[in-house]
Amino acid sequence: MENERKKRVLSMYQCTGTFTLGNYLGAIRNHVRLQDDYECVYALADLHAITVRQDPAELRKNTLASYAYLLAMGIDLEKTILFIQSHVPEHSQLAWVLNCYTQFGELSRMTQFKDKSQQHADNINAGLFTYPCLMAADILLYQADFVPVGADQKQHVELARDVAERFNGLYSPTFTVPEPMIPKHGARVMSLQDPTKKMSKSDENMNGTILMSDDPDAIMRKFKRAKTDSDSVVRYAEGKEGINNLMEIYSCVTGKTMEEIEREFEGKGYGEFKPAVAEAVIDELRPVQAEFARLMNDKAYLEQCFAENAPKAQYLAWKTLQKVMKKIGYILLK
Numbered sequence: 001m002e003n004e005r006k007k008r009v010l011s012m013y014q015c016t017g018t019f020t021l022g023n024y025l026g027a028i029r030n031h032v033r034l035q036d037d038y039e040c041v042y043a044l045a046d047l048h049a050i051t052v053r054q055d056p057a058e059l060r061k062n063t064l065a066s067y068a069y070l071l072a073m074g075i076d077l078e079k080t081i082l083f084i085q086s087h088v089p090e091h092s093q094l095a096w097v098l099n100c101y102t103q104f105g106e107l108s109r110m111t112q113f114k115d116k117s118q119q120h121a122d123n124i125n126a127g128l129f130t131y132p133c134l135m136a137a138d139i140l141l142y143q144a145d146f147v148p149v150g151a152d153q154k155q156h157v158e159l160a161r162d163v164a165e166r167f168n169g170l171y172s173p174t175f176t177v178p179e180p181m182i183p184k185h186g187a188r189v190m191s192l193q194d195p196t197k198k199m200s201k202s203d204e205n206m207n208g209t210i211l212m213s214d215d216p217d218a219i220m221r222k223f224k225r226a227k228t229d230s231d232s233v234v235r236y237a238e239g240k241e242g243i244n245n246l247m248e249i250y251s252c253v254t255g256k257t258m259e260e261i262e263r264e265f266e267g268k269g270y271g272e273f274k275p276a277v278a279e280a281v282i283d284e285l286r287p288v289q290a291e292f293a294r295l296m297n298d299k300a301y302l303e304q305c306f307a308e309n310a311p312k313a314q315y316l317a318w319k320t321l322q323k324v325m326k327k328i329g330y331i332l333l334k
């Protein structure tokens with residue numbers, strides 16, 4: 001008897017060549033765990049990258065580095081397809097189709113468009129406006145059941161759902177209607193300099209952000225300088241956002257509960273706690289950084305991975321696109 005198909009998860013990553021500790025603990029480490037229970041399709045969103053101006057050499061280098069980081073963080077090509085979006089032309093093709101099934105008003109309401117058009121006021125291009133259609137295409141091409149998202153990206157999955165339902169209703173069931181998947185584990189990691197803001201790679205103050213590429217000295221320095229409070233007691237409590245954030249990070253990395261952490265640092269001040277968090281993070285990142293360095297020295301292997309994974313993704317995408325084109329009334333080549 002044929003095994004029941006595992007549910008499919010789709011996740012795309014920016015190809016900025018770097019990830020933060022927030023990306024890792026809040027998202028990617030969970031995506032690594034999902035590989036055991038789901039059929040995972042993961043990709044680097046290089047088509048999305050050009051909604052803002054990119055330097056060609058940097059984009060190439062960063063895409064390669066992002067791929068290597070994802071492998072180093074635990075994406076396993078024995079279980080998962082990991083590909084580069086521009087290697088699968090079906091994304092652009094379905095995005096055009098979905099442009100024509102998405103309303104101007106729906107796109108106007110996307111908060112990310114409003115934010116990004118303020119940030120890049122000199123380049124408010126059409127791609128910035130319609131990129132949710134490309135994102136819907138990314139998801140719907142793979143008939144994804146689940147899309148792991150942070151709270152800020154839920155709106156995009158909502159749009160993909162609306163467009164899928166609209167298309168299915170106009171023709172007949174074509175797309176799986178995806179569900180947003182909010183991670184069970186995984187913290188929202190906040191900036192070390194302003195614990196009311198999420199840790200972000202585009203923060204002006206990089207002292208608040210731990211990058212996966214930071215060396216042990218930089219990690220130690222950033223944690224030692226982390227904004228805390230004057231209370232000096234390691235305790236998880238309201239009003240102690242800085243300490244709460246450090247405790248969350250420590251808990252995520254060591255697996256210890258908040259109570260265990262409070263006990264471990266009882267009678268010890270922040271002067272001992274902050275370096276302990278830094279040490280734990282340094283230990284967590286060390287093997288990832290070593291594997292990243294190894295992979296970056298083996299470009300031929302990475303290129304082989306791109307070449308093997310693109311056709312696997314394309315096969316799935318092509319099947320969906322054929323269905324879509326047939327339903328719309330396009331003449332398919334025999």
Ligand code: AQP
Nearest residue numbers: 014022023026027149150187188189198199200201202
């Ligand atoms: N600080 C965070 N804590 C927990 N999860 C986070 N994610 C991002 N920052 C945190 C999650 O990481 C996944 C991949 O995110 P992305 O590459 O789309 O980046 P982002 O959400 O736009 O945030 P970044 O990394 O800081 O980039 P910029 O600076 O461009 O905003 C997502 O699941 C996200 O929720």
